[in-house]
Ligand SMILES: *Cc1c(COP(=O)(O)O)cnc(C)c1O
């Protein structure tokens with residue numbers, strides 16, 4: 001057994017410990033953990049400093065998880081419907097999601113796929129056959145996003161088997177893996193793993209970090225190992241109330257990711273998942289955060305802010321409004337620090353390059 005598997009075995013899985021440490025009602029916690037599985041890796045648990053901090057909120061069950069609003073859904077993204085065969089979600093023209101594991105080193109309390117936590121048994125490798133067949137039979141798929149759960153909870157041989165079989169498909173150009181292990185189980189990123197991964201380039205990895213405190217020396221080292229294997233790293237962050245719904249915290253997180261050679265990719269508006277209402281922020285908060293990023297720090301540290309529409313509508317990028325007014329041959333912008341600037345919009349033939357139809361100014365000028 002590898003070291004990371006041993007640490008996983010020592011995960012905190014019983015709510016007795018947090019109940020005692022933080023003086024919480026144990027039976028209530030047990031009820032929540034029964035509805036949505038509880039597990040925290042020893043490493044992530046060791047980052048926990050006090051009740052209510054950013055680490056605590058992500059991993060310790062909360063009674064509020066049982067108070068779902070009717071507006072929230074079990075499967076808000078309609079993933080189960082856009083799934084042509086088990087474990088494949090095919091929603092975009094040229095790429096698909098392949099869910100190869102339903103295990104995670106830590107079960108994030110805000111997870112979009114919370115509904116799957118209940119299924120405690122592993123995905124049997126033979127259950128993936130239909131997925132491989134589907135990908136082989138769909139030449140329009142040139143990019144497979146391997147996700148879960150967390151694919152890095154499979155053993156190296158299990159991951160390699162998937163990569164090898166996908167690489168054998170002619171029309172697959174790139175492979176992507178989504179994992180939270182550099183953040184929650186950094187010991188998973190072994191030299192042996194990276195040596196195997198680099199055989200399957202072009203391979204991209206997307207990691208998941210939500211707070212600057214998660215970029216510990218161990219996490220940074222795990223990321224460096226992946227980057228040293230030539231793997232371009234991207235990140236995703238979920239905008240979460242009480243964790244990172246603050247422009248200063250978010251800017252620091254993006255800067256720390258970039259310094260760890262991770263190019264911030266997405267900030268997600270929290271999905272409308274049943275049992276996660278207490279994490280939700282208004283869209284205006286995400287826009288405010290984006291306004292405090294662009295211009296204020298390296299453009300490389302500025303991800304896209306996206307909302308994943310319910311029912312399989314896909315990801316919609318949202319930007320704060322920089323256009324104040326569209327006049328004849330003149331567009332009035334406000335720049336990153338709010339200064340008003342106008343831009344003469346004309347071309348050599350005297351025609352405006354932009355019509356007022358293509359740029360819709362905000363109704364309210366603020
Ligand atoms: C997010 C997502 C992808 C990948 O989207 P990109 O914008 O290319 O990163 C692919 N398929 C599904 C179903 C997704 O939700």
Ligand code: SF4
Pocket residue numbers: 103104106107108110111112113148149150180208
């Ligand atoms: S690591 Fe990702 S899939 Fe796993 S529980 Fe956290 S958010 Fe969900």
